[in-house]
Amino acid sequence: xxxxxxxxVRSVIRLSHRNVNVTAAGVSGRSxxxxxxxxxxxxxxxxxxxxxxxxxxxxxxxxxxYKVFENVAQKYDVMNDAMSLGIHRLWKDTLLHVMHPQPxxxxxxxxxxxxxxxxxxxxxxxxxxxxxKRRATxxxxxxxxxxxxxxxSTEDEEGPQxxxxxxxxxxxxxxxxxxxxxxxxxxxxxxxxxVGDAEELPFDDDxxxxxxxxxxxxxxxxxxxxxxxxLRVLKPGGRFMCLEFSKVTNPLLARLYDAYSFQMIPxxxxxxxxxxxxxxxxxxxxxxxPDQEEFKHMIEDAGFYCVQYLNxxxxxVALHSGFKL
Amino acid sequence: xWPCVANPFKLLxxxxxxxxxAACVQQLHSSSSEFTDSCYDGLYPGHISTTPIQKALxxxxxxxxxxxxxxxxxxxxxxxxxxxxxxxxxxxDRMRNDPEGYTILTExxxxxxxxxxxxxxxxxxxxxxxREYLRFLDDNHxxxxxxxxxxxxxxxxxxxxxxxYREVHDLLHTxxxxxxxxxxxxxxxxxxxxxxxxxxxxxxxVLGPLRLNASRLQSLLTSLGPWALQNxxxxxxxxxxxxxxxxxxxxxxxxxxxxxxxxxxILSASKKRST
Numbered sequence: 311x312x313x314x315x316x317x318x319v320r321s322v323i324r325l326s327h328r329n330v331n332v333t334a335a336g337v338s339g340r341s342x343x344x345x346x347x348x349x350x351x352x353x354x355x356x357x358x359x360x361x362x363x364x365x366x367x368x369x370x371x372x373x374x375x376y377k378v379f380e381n382v383a384q385k386y387d388v389m390n391d392a393m394s395l396g397i398h399r400l401w402k403d404t405l406l407h408v409m410h411p412q413p414x415x416x417x418x419x420x421x422x423x424x425x426x427x428x429x430x431x432x433x434x435x436x437x438x439x440x441x442x443k444r445r446a447t448x449x450x451x452x453x454x455x456x457x458x459x460x461x462x463s464t465e466d467e468e469g470p471q472x473x474x475x476x477x478x479x480x481x482x483x484x485x486x487x488x489x490x491x492x493x494x495x496x497x498x499x500x501x502x503x504x505v506g507d508a509e510e511l512p513f514d515d516d517x518x519x520x521x522x523x524x525x526x527x528x529x530x531x532x533x534x535x536x537x538x539x540x541l542r543v544l545k546p547g548g549r550f551m552c553l554e555f556s557k558v559t560n561p562l563l564a565r566l567y568d569a570y571s572f573q574m575i576p577x578x579x580x581x582x583x584x585x586x587x588x589x590x591x592x593x594x595x596x597x598x599x600p601d602q603e604e605f606k607h608m609i610e611d612a613g614f615y616c617v618q619y620l621n622x623x624x625x626x627v628a629l630h631s632g633f634k635l
Numbered sequence: 636x637w638p639c640v641a642n643p644f645k646l647l648x649x650x651x652x653x654x655x656x657a658a659c660v661q662q663l664h665s666s667s668s669e670f671t672d673s674c675y676d677g678l679y680p681g682h683i684s685t686t687p688i689q690k691a692l693x694x695x696x697x698x699x700x701x702x703x704x705x706x707x708x709x710x711x712x713x714x715x716x717x718x719x720x721x722x723x724x725x726x727x728d729r730m731r732n733d734p735e736g737y738t739i740l741t742e743x744x745x746x747x748x749x750x751x752x753x754x755x756x757x758x759x760x761x762x763x764x765x766r767e768y769l770r771f772l773d774d775n776h777x778x779x780x781x782x783x784x785x786x787x788x789x790x791x792x793x794x795x796x797x798x799x800y801r802e803v804h805d806l807l808h809t810x811x812x813x814x815x816x817x818x819x820x821x822x823x824x825x826x827x828x829x830x831x832x833x834x835x836x837x838x839x840x841v842l843g844p845l846r847l848n849a850s851r852l853q854s855l856l857t858s859l860g861p862w863a864l865q866n867x868x869x870x871x872x873x874x875x876x877x878x879x880x881x882x883x884x885x886x887x888x889x890x891x892x893x894x895x896x897x898x899x900x901i902l903s904a905s906k907k908r909s910t
Contacts, residue, residue: 573686573688573689573692574692576689577689577692577693577696578696580693580696580697580713581693581696581697581699581700581710581713582700584707584709586683586786587683590683
């Protein structure tokens with residue numbers, strides 16, 4: 311759920327890009343929904359966007375999102391468990407099952423901060439590998455001496471290293487926490503940590519088999535740019551997968567969910583992490599994010615095919631998936 | 636109840652719009668986060684508006700957190716804010732009825748390193764309030780700037796009273812002659828509980844002794860405790876004193892004016908962190 315973010319240095323470059331992108335890109339994610347507050351300041355020349363329910367200039371949003379995640383990084387995982395009552399683990403496990411990665415796949419996890427998706431990916435691929443090995447040995451019931459010696463010579467550690475996961479996040483604090491987790495879990499091979507902005511990824515074209523972004527894309531200032539970057543870095547045939555909070559369809563569940571979000575979550579933030587405002591921002595940003603259908607269209611506009619979504623927990627979370635063909 | 640809960644964020648937003656329209660005040664520089672830079676929220680810098688449900692949840696949550704980890708001063712602060720409404724009103728009224736207290740409520744002084752003239756206070760003779768306060772700060776390695784800002788009190792004046800209470804806490808240590816170890820803190824809490832009636836003080840007063848060892852507990856129960864309670868009851872309202880103008884006053888003199896007896900045993904600050 312980390313926040314890919316804009317760095318101050320890049321804002322100048324972006325200002326020049328903006329004129330180029332205005333006509334090209336899809337529109338819906340961009341404009342600030344000035345939700346009614348005649349704000350004290352006049353943003354006539356600056357483009358503005360939403361930061362939770364507040365309206366802010368675009369550059370400021372990036373800075374403020376960075377600050378939010380810098381503040382919450384240490385307690386991020388604890389808070390996730392507390393807020394979702396542990397259900398976020400099920401969501402992420404389901405993402406991996408839908409993804410069904412095969413050994414040798416290369417994953418880019420954007421806004422991957424504390425590494426939840428990357429760890430699960432590596433574990434999944436490794437267990438797949440074990441299964442394949444077992445299947446292979448079972449099929450070789452009566453091997454000849456030649457076969458056995460061949461097996462020993464080719465049996466090296468290449469397998470696990472073939473699948474690589476790259477965790478990319480704009481926030482160094484979140485990556486730091488992720489690295490500490492990896493160290494304590496003893497995972498080192500096949501994992502790298504990169505600082506980068508989802509709107510301008512530091513990777514070449516056609517690099518990855520799978521691109522995931524879990525609970526991060528709603529914090530991006532220009533969602534369409536992030537989608538275009540995703541398209542760029544994926545190999546042809548690669549899969550884009552996005553796990554994000556979305557609209558609950560059932561009205562009763564929606565009211566309960568709203569009540570829980572707005573009453574309980576900031577309180578949890580204050581008590582556990584000592585930070586009310588960051589969690590207030592988080593629940594508000596969920597409400598500002600487009601719903602399932604609208605986001606699906608945004609993904610299609612960016613150039614992905616076979617876009618579909620799955621709702622989890624009644625629409626609290628949606629998994630969107632698309633292919634680069 | 637249901638409409639309130641069903642659209643809590645709409646209510647919050649309406650509240651926020653009204654506040655930002657009506658009270659787009661000059662934001663004072665506050666030590667809390669940069670979120671207060673915009674006219675985002677609140678009746679005062681750092682204010683976060685909360686519904687009654689949120690306040691109840693906060694009170695319970697902060698209570699549990701403070702009990703689990705007493706060094707979480709922010710949780711103790713939140714507990715005080717969410718449970719202290721009636722006591723704060725009472726305190727504010729007492730201050731209003733006292734001429735000096737009334738001056739404080741209008742002038743709103745803050746005790747911070749930036750507002751204290753430390754060199755002048757250091758040059759005061761021993762036995763004056765200012766000098767002893769400075770000595771207390773040095774001996775116990777504390778600073779007046781470590782107090783959390785008030786966040787959850789929904790009245791600007793009451794929020795100031797709460798803030799004043801927090802800032803006066805260190806001065807109370809000096810007045811009562813108590814160090815910042817556990818025993819000293821509990822003694823001050825008993826005094827404050829008797830004086831202010833804040834539920835958080837009462838809770839601290841009841842639960843604090845549980846962490847003391849036997850000998851300190853005994854000294855608390857036999858001499859320090861009764862002294863603190865009695866003085867808490869008989870003393871003048873400690874929030875009504877304009878301490879900033881009394882640095883030159885002798886400590887003994889100030890104690891007499893406030894009707895506080897000197898402490899029964901001089902606990903030196905060299906007896907560091909207890910239990």
